[in-house]
Amino acid sequence: MNRLISFLTILALLSSSGSALAVAEKPIEVPCPTVTLQLSPCLDYIKSKADSPPPACCSGVKDISSKVKSPADRSNVCSCLQKTLGNVGPYDKNRIPLIPQTCGVPIKLPPIDSKTDCSKYVVYYVHA
Numbered sequence: 001m002n003r004l005i006s007f008l009t010i011l012a013l014l015s016s017s018g019s020a021l022a023v024a025e026k027p028i029e030v031p032c033p034t035v036t037l038q039l040s041p042c043l044d045y046i047k048s049k050a051d052s053p054p055p056a057c058c059s060g061v062k063d064i065s066s067k068v069k070s071p072a073d074r075s076n077v078c079s080c081l082q083k084t085l086g087n088v089g090p091y092d093k094n095r096i097p098l099i100p101q102t103c104g105v106p107i108k109l110p111p112i113d114s115k116t117d118c119s120k121y122v123v124y125y126v127h128a
Helices: 002-024 032-046 055-067 071-085 098-103
Strands: none
Touching: 002 071, 032 071, 032 098, 055 098
């Protein structure tokens, strides 16, 4: 009986570590160049040069939000925005959360700047 319990315990441990490994090896669905390309039309709005996000910005936000499937994707989008925005000069990080709301995309984004901890970044959907 003890051998059976030991065998089942080892089997359970191997099974759970295998699934964790499979998740870790899953490719990221939203590569940084895609994020940059899709969200570049939002730049004038984020830099306070436009009163509202242009239609191309809203289209990009909708496209990116449809591709975000996992915590790794969310972290990747955040890190990519963080790197990209670090190279554009001054911008208003408080406009970032307004983009999905203004565009009618049911997600929430945090203000992202160089101090944002992207490992804790969570995009969540707002259910109406």
